Amino acid sequence: MFGHLSYGIWLILFISIGFFSCNVHDLKAKLTPHHHESATDKLINYILFEYYTETNHALYRYVNILSPVPATKSQINADFFGDPSVGQVSGKTKLIFIHGWDFTERNTDPPTDKYTKVTKLLGTWNQALEFADNNVSNVYSNYEIYVFTYRTSDYVANNGRRFIDTLNTYFATADKVIILAHSMGGLVSRAALYHPNNTKDVIDNIVSLGTPYYGSPFASPQYQNNDLSSIGSIVGFVTGTPGGKDLGYTNGGTLGSNPLPGQTISGSYNPYLESLLGQTFRDSKVSVYYGDLAGSCSGHDVIYASGCLVLNSTSPQFPNTDGIVSAYSGQLYGNPVAGRFSQSAFDHSQMSFRNPANPSSTAAVQSFFSTVITYTNGL
Secondary structure (H helix, E strand, O other), X not given: OHHHHHHHHHHHHHHHOOHHHOOHHHHHHHHOOOOOOOHHHHHHHHHHHHHHHOOOOEEEEEOOOOOOOOOOOOOOOHHHEEOOOOOOOOOOEEEEEEOOOOOOOOOOOOOOOHHHHHHHHHHHHHHHHHHHHOOHHHHHXXXXXXXXXXXXXXXXXXXXXXXXXXXXHHOOOOOOEEEEEEOHHHHHHHHXXXXXXXXXXXXXXXXEEOOOOOOEHHHOHHHHXXXXXXXXXXXXXXXXXXXXXXXXXXXXXXXXXXXXOOOOOOOOOOHHHHXXXXXXXXXXXXXXXXXXXXXXXXXXXXXXXXXXXXXXXXXXXXOOEOOOOEHHHHOOOOOOOOEEXXXXXXXXXHXXXXXXXXXXXXXXXXXXXXXXXXXXXXX
């Protein structure tokens, strides 16, 4: 009964995000590299791959080119994003938005141009930037606004290195830098915080929004095989990248991490997340917000409503989630963070100030935006 229900839910989910036009196995075959290449071809492809991976991230300074008229989210385009070194004001706090995972990405994709990068980041932050342009909670007055984008299919550690190297390039120790990170962006930010290249200690604070610090059950092979046989191959495909695998759920309790009190998946272990969780000496710079639907799945975007229903219906059950990330995972359970806040009835998308289930109603997400910015004002 549930297997049939879960298959239908995930079929709707994939149709809703554009997979109706291609067969999963055909798409997988297209993305699988050929194995009959010559040694020269392999070397050339390796060099190209290494080049590609270092050209898919960027930091931009966000400036409203319509100023003093506030821009709506539909008006924001690539022209609003410029060189991060231009126009910096000494003593003004730098607020950097970093987005989360894009499951459609692959490392084999060609290098992204500025238009593609901006399209990606606006997929998460267009509503927040509209709030900023309207100076909600004085964000546009109090901060210089930046956005960072990256290829989410690559390892979190690699993107953490790229992020800290970029911050070191454009900012100094004397600058106050606050990172506002959604989902995987929080993992990348925390990886940057603890990376050996963080020699300038340029990150003052990280405020994460729905970050899967212990991973997500949907990225765990053990969970996919547990009462989810009808969708396991599909979920396994969309998490079949280095970045997707880094999101795999882990139970804690090794390499210095805290064991989760319940809601464990038998055999689920992510050594990268365990090692990152075990580092705590800079967590006084980290604050976390996490969504909690408390089992009330209806009234949300189909992706997160479906995820919520699955997480509430399988074993082990995860009643407290944002439809993707469990509350324990999102709150960085057990680590000595600066602040830990639950956002009641918010799904994973709303945690980045979007409300796709009802785009015409923005009051709740604007209030949350104001709450978060008011908090950062006090950091």
